[in-house]
Amino acid sequence: MPELIEPRTVWLVGAGPGDPDLLTRKAEKLIGAADIVFYDALVGPGVLDMIAASVERISVGKRSGRHSKDQCTICDLIVRAALAGKRVVRLKGGDPAIFGRATEELNACARHGIPIKICPGITAASAAAASAGVSLTLRGEARKLTFITAHARAGERLELDWTHLADPEATLAIYMGKAAAHAVSNELVKAGLSPNTPALIVENASLPNERIVHTRLDLLSIAVGGKIRSGPALLLIGAAVASKPVRPTLPRTVFFAREAMVNERQVPAFTT
Ligand code: SAH
Numbered sequence: 039m040p041e042l043i044e045p046r047t048v049w050l051v052g053a054g055p056g057d058p059d060l061l062t063r064k065a066e067k068l069i070g071a072a073d074i075v076f077y078d079a080l081v082g083p084g085v086l087d088m089i090a091a092s093v094e095r096i097s098v099g100k101r102s103g104r105h106s107k108d109q110c111t112i113c114d115l116i117v118r119a120a121l122a123g124k125r126v127v128r129l130k131g132g133d134p135a136i137f138g139r140a141t142e143e144l145n146a147c148a149r150h151g152i153p154i155k156i157c158p159g160i161t162a163a164s165a166a167a168a169s170a171g172v173s174l175t176l177r178g179e180a181r182k183l184t185f186i187t188a189h190a191r192a193g194e195r196l197e198l199d200w201t202h203l204a205d206p207e208a209t210l211a212i213y214m215g216k217a218a219a220h221a222v223s224n225e226l227v228k229a230g231l232s233p234n235t236p237a238l239i240v241e242n243a244s245l246p247n248e249r250i251v252h253t254r255l256d257l258l259s260i261a262v263g264g265k266i267r268s269g270p271a272l273l274l275i276g277a278a279v280a281s282k283p284v285r286p287t288l289p290r291t292v293f294f295a296r297e298a299m300v301n302e303r304q305v306p307a308f309t310t
Pocket of ligand 1: 055056080130131132133134135136137138160161162163166212213214215240241242243244245270271272273
């Protein structure tokens with residue numbers, strides 16, 4: 039039987055949103071078969087704990103504004119490890135093919151004739167919706183799901199097609215959108231989306247320090263400013279994400295910021 043990872047090959051592996059139980063079985067096997075693991079800052083600590091002590095592990099952590107290694111350096115490190123005959127696992131938060139710079143790494147390996155494969159992971163939008171107990175689509179009302187990144191390079195304006203995005207029949211899943219929350223809500227309302235449109239912010243989805251804020255489009259940036267800390271956060275906007283009275287299964291913090299922040303009702307964290 040062929041080995042799961044041959045020497046001199048690379049796997050781009052989705053590490054999911056953080057909770058190690060949300061890792062695929064294949065990802066777990068690949069982590070167990072690697073000689074070397076390169077990982078991002080968003081890979082959960084519980085996932086990193088699965089890497090055996092004998093395996094080389096290299097942080098190539100990138101968090102917005104604090105890039106510890108640039109993309110070329112990361113590609114170069116991966117290529118060099120594979121050329122040295124190692125079984126390389128490149129762990130990326132969520133799904134490697136969603137805002138994960140996967141193409142750069144696929145191309146770098148291809149240029150050197152290094153076989154590279156992808157193991158998908160649970161993306162932050164799926165994890166955030168699951169944590170909040172909502173669906174990302176809604177029969178008859180939200181027929182479309184749009185994944186966008188609201189990350190603009192330092193000093194650059196956020197250029198998005200707001201007219202197209204302000205679609206009342208779509209759910210918007212906005213990655214890297216915390217800093218742009220004000221622009222996102224302003225531009226969407228200007229483009230015709232109702233200020234009352236339900237919005238949800240989930241920080242650290244699937245992790246013990248998860249925070250969930252139910253709000254609406256016109257209060258998005260107030261809610262981010264008031265309730266969200268320094269963790270990764272996903273913004274969900276659209277009719278489908280209106281809050282439902284669900285009983286959470288994890289201890290966590292849930293806030294409602296629907297009318298105005300002054301009327302905010304904090305729901306005590308539930309424990310199972
Ligand atoms: N490939 C990743 C996305 C990388 S972009 C995926 O598929 O999920 C990084 C952005 O993803 C963060 O800025 C944040 O918007 C979102 N994100 C990643 N992990 C998250 C988490 N646990 N909770 C909330 N948002 C998360």
